[in-house]
Amino acid sequence: MELKVVFQEFVNYSLLERCLEPTTIDWYKRSIQPFYKYLHYKLLNLEVEVLTAENLRDFFINQRVKGNSSRTILNIMEGLNSFCKFLIKRKYLSANPCDYLEKPKLPKRLPEFLDEEEAKELLQACINMKKYYKSRWYRNIAIIALFLFTGVRKKELLNLKLQDINLERRYIKVFAKNKERIIPLNETVKDYIKDYLKVRPKRKGVDNLFVSTNRKTHALTQQGLYLLLREIRQKMKFNKRITPQILRHTFCTLMLRNGVNLRDIQLLAGHSDISTTARFYLGCDDKQLKKAVDKHPLSI
Numbered sequence: 001m002e003l004k005v006v007f008q009e010f011v012n013y014s015l016l017e018r019c020l021e022p023t024t025i026d027w028y029k030r031s032i033q034p035f036y037k038y039l040h041y042k043l044l045n046l047e048v049e050v051l052t053a054e055n056l057r058d059f060f061i062n063q064r065v066k067g068n069s070s071r072t073i074l075n076i077m078e079g080l081n082s083f084c085k086f087l088i089k090r091k092y093l094s095a096n097p098c099d100y101l102e103k104p105k106l107p108k109r110l111p112e113f114l115d116e117e118e119a120k121e122l123l124q125a126c127i128n129m130k131k132y133y134k135s136r137w138y139r140n141i142a143i144i145a146l147f148l149f150t151g152v153r154k155k156e157l158l159n160l161k162l163q164d165i166n167l168e169r170r171y172i173k174v175f176a177k178n179k180e181r182i183i184p185l186n187e188t189v190k191d192y193i194k195d196y197l198k199v200r201p202k203r204k205g206v207d208n209l210f211v212s213t214n215r216k217t218h219a220l221t222q223q224g225l226y227l228l229l230r231e232i233r234q235k236m237k238f239n240k241r242i243t244p245q246i247l248r249h250t251f252c253t254l255m256l257r258n259g260v261n262l263r264d265i266q267l268l269a270g271h272s273d274i275s276t277t278a279r280f281y282l283g284c285d286d287k288q289l290k291k292a293v294d295k296h297p298l299s300i
Helices: 003-017 022-041 053-065 070-089 116-128 134-150 154-158 187-199 222-236 244-257 262-269 274-284 286-294
Strands: 171-176 179-184
Touching: 003 022, 003 070, 022 053, 022 070, 053 070, 116 134, 116 222, 116 244, 134 154, 134 187, 134 222, 134 244, 154 171, 154 222, 154 244, 244 262, 262 274
Parallel strands: none
Antiparallel strands: 171 179
16 A cells, blocks of 8 residues: 555544644644655655664664754654554554654753743733734733733634633633633733723634734634734843743743642643643742752751
8 A cells, every 4th residue: 555545544534533633734744754755765665564663763864864853853753653553553554663663862951931020021011012903902912911821822822712711700711632621810811801802803703712903804823923922022122032832831930939839730731740740840940949948847
């Protein structure tokens, strides 16, 4: 069976049966493309049988020689691994060749975040921006506030619907990774959302909370969100990067520094395992750890 045929079958399965996002499908395609090019270069056939541990090992050695990083190689390996699992499920392969490969070790990287003063400066910068369009001004403040006060993921924020917001009971309902969770709102972020809702442009057939403000009839896109963050950073002349992930890390770190326990942070952030929360935030928050050491009962 030709690789391209079964890969398209894998794509259809991922879209229709697993209901994966188009971005995930694109990632699968980017994972298989370098392997296709390698097979062509080596004049190997493009049948399923070419997926052997030996061929994959040679391919990843080639990727290393070309200068690709461990992270890039691991990313390709994980995409090919998902594809091979599908081939086993459909009985095109009897064993997963990726099981015989050694994964590259990644350097440990602590998450980037803004400290308390930087986070306040960021929010104030949004408030100080000129009101060319009132709806856009209120929307931008609400977006930054939601990131900083709730730690939502980028996808959760962009997919947030009007019916998912309950300002009276002060919570929002978000969906990610086929899971739903409730995030409570404090008075500050509730008021920012409330102010935005008063001036939110009506878009026919669009029930997303955040919508475009340039007369287009669609919800705020990922590109629009990144343009907003870039604009804010330029206005502030900020040295640090500002991304949805960094703002999410900022929320978790600030909560930890202000005495919120790891279990509560795990639930608020939507981590499936508390070890994820501990690995990310205990490692980067040296101030919190120093405070903890100072509380030792034998300290003089």
